[in-house]
Amino acid sequence: MLDQLESSIGIAVFLDDNVDSDKVLQINDEILAVDHVASVSYISPEDALSDLKQSWDAEDILAGFDETNNPLSSSFEVSLDNIEYQGDVVKKIEQIDGVRNIRHAESETQMLVKVSKFLSIFGILLILVLAAISVIIITNTIKLSVFTRRTEISIMKYVGATDWFIRWPFVIEGIIIGLVGASVPIVAAWPLYNKLVDLIYLHVPMIKTIVSFKFGIDIFSVLLPGALLFGALLGILGSTISLRKHLDV
Structure with missing residues (x-):
């Protein structure tokens, strides 16, 4: 926008x-x-x-x-x-x-530049904070999974299972958690965005002469793939950190 x-x-x-x-x-x-x-x-x-x-x-x-x-x-x-x-x-x-x-429009331009810079910085900081929170959640979830399956892990190690054979299920679990965590907010925001745009057009009809909001499908069809990829990477990162700390294989 x-x-x-x-x-x-x-x-x-x-x-x-x-x-x-x-x-x-x-x-x-x-x-x-x-x-x-x-x-x-x-x-x-x-x-x-x-x-x-x-x-x-x-x-x-x-x-x-x-x-x-x-x-x-x-x-x-x-x-x-x-x-x-x-x-x-x-x-x-x-x-x-x-x-x-x-x-x-000099004054409007200066204001928009300031708002744009603020939102860019705020957006980057928000993404970093949310990414850190996601990694912490994934790390603790994998830690709990390792603890609850410690007997099964011991048996697999005893019969000669390779390190990555034991690790992969937890990595996949971390990826799934990351994918779900990334996709749910995007899907939930889709109808909210459409509703917000309808309300803006209803109460501020003159804004149509200034800006034309994109359809929700146009925005979220671009955001969703990137969010899924980012979520998967966070899942891999979180599970890897947790496995190194809590899984001795």
């Missing part, structure tokens, strides 16, 4: 009234050549007037304006690959000949 919000906070570049089509193409190319510019969309005065009428539902108020009497000018909507560089991009575009004015 943050990626969509970042892409929605772009730069509006307004051109001089006397620019011709060749100059518009030249300005378009010069803007695209600026570092961190991802895309450029040209908006003609006619399109700008039409969008204004539709977005503000002001057909009656703006009825007197048409192609021959249009107060709006040509412009470009510029999207960036990283909004942290918005200030630098604006300074470079201001130097382009034919650019009259630039409008950009």
Whole structure:
């Protein structure tokens, strides 16, 4: 969602009234050549007037304006690959000949950058904490399994079972615990996410003009495989730690 919000906070570049089509193409190319510019969309005065009428539902108020009497000018909507560089991009575009004015949401951009950094750091710390908790749970679970099967393990060692023949069942158990622990939260969050999106659209309908939330299946179909792989690795790690400490084979 943050990626969509970042892409929605772009730069509006307004051109001089006397620019011709060749100059518009030249300005378009010069803007695209600026570092961190991802895309450029040209908006003609006619399109700008039409969008204004539709977005503000002001057909009656703006009825007197048409192609021959249009107060709006040509412009470009510029999207960036990283909004942290918005200030630098604006300074470079201001130097382009034919650019009259630039409008950009500076305060909103700074706020979004701070929120994005905070959430990134918080997300990494949360994953590390949850991973540590998962390893501890898996380690203690395998420890308990080793204890309850100590007689069976002694018999297998007595009859000549190899070390890994004894270890593998516990490793597989750790992997299963890791897979279940990783998949259950993802599956449980799926309907909650869909419900939350429905509530947001219901109570804040204007947000649709800013960001379009992805469908739950699009998000969780990507998250689930990664979560399962991560859970399996944690299961292997937790079981290995526990076996080294509590299984003398």
